[in-house]
Structures are given as structure tokens and as C-alpha cells.
Amino acid sequence: MATLTPFRIDIPQAELDDLQSRLTLTRWADQIPGSGDSYGVSVDRVRHLVDYWRTGFDWRAVESKINAHPQFTTEIDGQTVHFLHVKSARDNAFPLILSHGWPGTFVEFLDIVDPLSAAGFDLVIPSVPGYGFSGPTKESGWDNTRIAKAWAELMSRLGYSRYGAVGNDGGAQISAELGRVDAEHVAGVHVSQVYSFPSGDPAELTDLTEDEQQSLATLEWFAQNKMSFNILQAQQPQTLAHAISDSPTGLVGWNAQLLGPDLDDEFVLTNIAIHWFTNTAGSAIRQYFENAKAQQPSEPTTVPLALCGSTGDFHGIRRFADRDHKAIVSWRTHDVPTHYLHHSAPELIAGEITAFFAAYR
Numbered sequence: 001m002a003t004l005t006p007f008r009i010d011i012p013q014a015e016l017d018d019l020q021s022r023l024t025l026t027r028w029a030d031q032i033p034g035s036g037d038s039y040g041v042s043v044d045r046v047r048h049l050v051d052y053w054r055t056g057f058d059w060r061a062v063e064s065k066i067n068a069h070p071q072f073t074t075e076i077d078g079q080t081v082h083f084l085h086v087k088s089a090r091d092n093a094f095p096l097i098l099s100h101g102w103p104g105t106f107v108e109f110l111d112i113v114d115p116l117s118a119a120g121f122d123l124v125i126p127s128v129p130g131y132g133f134s135g136p137t138k139e140s141g142w143d144n145t146r147i148a149k150a151w152a153e154l155m156s157r158l159g160y161s162r163y164g165a166v167g168n169d170g171g172a173q174i175s176a177e178l179g180r181v182d183a184e185h186v187a188g189v190h191v192s193q194v195y196s197f198p199s200g201d202p203a204e205l206t207d208l209t210e211d212e213q214q215s216l217a218t219l220e221w222f223a224q225n226k227m228s229f230n231i232l233q234a235q236q237p238q239t240l241a242h243a244i245s246d247s248p249t250g251l252v253g254w255n256a257q258l259l260g261p262d263l264d265d266e267f268v269l270t271n272i273a274i275h276w277f278t279n280t281a282g283s284a285i286r287q288y289f290e291n292a293k294a295q296q297p298s299e300p301t302t303v304p305l306a307l308c309g310s311t312g313d314f315h316g317i318r319r320f321a322d323r324d325h326k327a328i329v330s331w332r333t334h335d336v337p338t339h340y341l342h343h344s345a346p347e348l349i350a351g352e353i354t355a356f357f358a359a360y361r
Contacts (some may be wrong), residue, residue, distance in 0.1 A: 112342050230288060
């Protein structure tokens with residue numbers, strides 16, 4: 001077995017002091033009076049988060065909360081991989097690996113650790129290469145397929161020959177890909193979104209169901225109003241990296257476009273702070289570039305897949321999902337307006353995960 005090194009988070013006090021100085025010296029952006037967020041994340045929103053980061057956010061308490069769980073690092077394919085490994089007290093526990101996306105981090109799953117552990121699951125919760133304590137990436141090529149292969153190696157190192165994959169956002173793509181590259185060992189995949197899109201043929205859009213119409217409308221609104229981050233990060237991540245690596249306020253502004261006011265400030269700033277303290281804000285966004293340049297899979301997945309999404313978020317369009325995934329066994333949505341169900345509705349989604357994997361464990 002390759003080396004697994006115990007790990008604890010302990011950010012030096014000098015870095016916390018440096019952060020305070022930078023936040024205090026923020027030069028605020030100009031904004032047209034009364035424009036709100038019509039031009040993007042508003043100054044008021046950023047001021048609110050920065051003021052809380054300076055005066056109310058307790059990073060040491062966050063460290064203690066995370067460090068209460070066993071953490072490790074290991075090297076896979078030349079890259080440091082950080083992960084939580086929480087074992088259930090129940091006999092015959094079934095392992096799950098949980099994958100996050102951007103601008104999140106592994107902490108988006110902390111609130112489902114206890115209910116899933118109690119339900120009899122061993123949990124492996126890694127930081128995606130390039131993010132947080134798994135970053136920065138040291139070379140190019142860390143697309144979803146390479147990450148999925150690293151996850152397969154990680155689960156093998158931990159001694160798991162059969163396991164499930166759970167994912168949100170970009171982690172939903174990684175989890176589905178893990179089912180493709182390690183189908184022999186992946187019992188099932190449970191995701192919050194299925195990113196399967198129209199080909200451009202108008203005939204594909206006839207007779208859409210009500211759920212498909214709603215999901216397509218959400219996708220179209222997002223593409224017209226918020227897709228700019230995706231384009232920039234897929235084309236020129238290094239250009240943006242200079243700003244968000246140097247200015248914590250700039251990082252708040254950039255990441256807050258997808259960590260919106262529907263989320264609690266503690267959660268938002270915990271994710272942002274991890275990007276900041278590890279200096280991986282620029283490294284994390286390279287994943288978009290890598291995926292844009294990667295060769296896309298040509299064959300559908302065949303491992304059982306379940307969708308548990310939010311009606312207030314793009315969760316997928318079933319007819320296109322069936323094209324890319326041949327074994328969708330469950331397609332459920334809930335009226336919880338969030339992109340982060342695992343954080344905002346942990347009991348609900350823990351129950352969904354438990355019910356799904358009951359048939360495969």
C-alpha cells in the first residue's frame with residue numbers, strides 16, 4: 001500500500017494576520033447607484049462578506065470542526081491528494097467516495113458525514129486535485145477522467161473493492177466518469193446534476209415534459225446571465241488567477257457569483273478561505289481549461305445512476321441524460337432552491353443516498 005500520511009489543518013497565524021491586513025486595505029470597486037447585482041456580484045454583497053470575514057468569521061473554529069474528522073494525504077499520479085476518511089461504527093459498512101466541484105470544496109459534504117456514517121457508510125471525501133489541500137496541480141492534464149482514475153486508485157489503496165460514488169456540481173461529472181473508468185468496482189453513482197445537453201437538433205426539443213421544460217429554461221437563463229465564468233476559466237484561467245490569488249476581496253467577488261446569498265455566510269467563507277489559505281484559487285479554475293481541452297467520452301456509462309436534484313437548480317434534462325447514461329434507475333427532484341443540497345438539506349439527501357445504495361451495497 002502506498003503511503004497514507006495523517007493530516008491536520010493548521011494555518012499559521014501570520015497568514016491569518018496577513019489576510020486581515022489585505023481585507024482592511026481593500027480598494028472598493030465602483031458601482032452605479034441602485035444597480036444591485038444587475039452587473040454582477042454587487043459591492044454590497046462583497047462588503048457584507050468581507051466585513052464578516054474580518055470581524056465575525058472564526059477560522060480556528062472551522063479548523064477544529066474539520067480536524068475532528070480523520071484526514072490524510074497521499075500521492076497519486078504525481079499529485080498530492082488530501083481526503084477525509086470517516087469509518088462507520090456499524091459492521092459491514094459500505095464505502096462511498098464524495099466529489100465536490102467549483103467554487104466549492106470538500107466541506108460541502110461535512111453536514112452529511114454524521115447521518116451517512118450512522119446509516120452504515122464509510123466515507124472518503126477528497127479534495128479535487130488543484131483545490132485546497134490537494135493543490136496546486138503540478139502539471140497539465142487533470143481533467144475529469146484523470147481525476148476519476150485517481151479516485152479509483154485511492155479507493156483501491158484504502159482496500160475497497162466495491163464502492164459507490166456521490167457527487168455535486170463538477171463532482172457529479174467526476175462521479176459519473178468514475179463509474180465509467182472503474183465500472184468493475186463502482187456499484188452505483190448518485191449525483192445532484194446530470195450534465196447532458198441538447199445537440200442543437202430542434203427535433204430533440206419537441207414534446208418536452210414539464211420537468212424538462214423547467215430544467216431547459218433554467219439552463220438557458222444561466223447560459224445567458226452567468227456563463228461568463230465558465231468561458232473565461234475554460235479559455236484563460238491564468239489571466240484571472242493573478243487577481244484572485246492576490247486579493248481576498250477579489251476572490252470573494254469572483255466566487256460569490258455561485259456561492260450566493262441563499263447560502264449561510266459561514267459556509268460561503270469556509271469555502272473561500274480554503275481557496276485563499278492554500279493559494280489554490282488559480283489552480284482550481286484550471287480544471288475548466290483541462291476539461292475543455294480533453295477528449296470527451298464517446299460511449300454512455302453503464303453503472304446504475306441516480307439523480308437527486310433541486311427544482312430551483314439545473315439538475316438535468318432526462319431525455320439527454322438517457323442518451324449519455326444507459327442505467328439511470330432513479331430521477332428525483334426536491335423543492336429546495338439550492339445548488340448545494342448536501343449542505344442545505346443534509347438529512348433529505350442523506351436519506352436519498354441511503355435508499356439508493358441499499359440495493360447495491
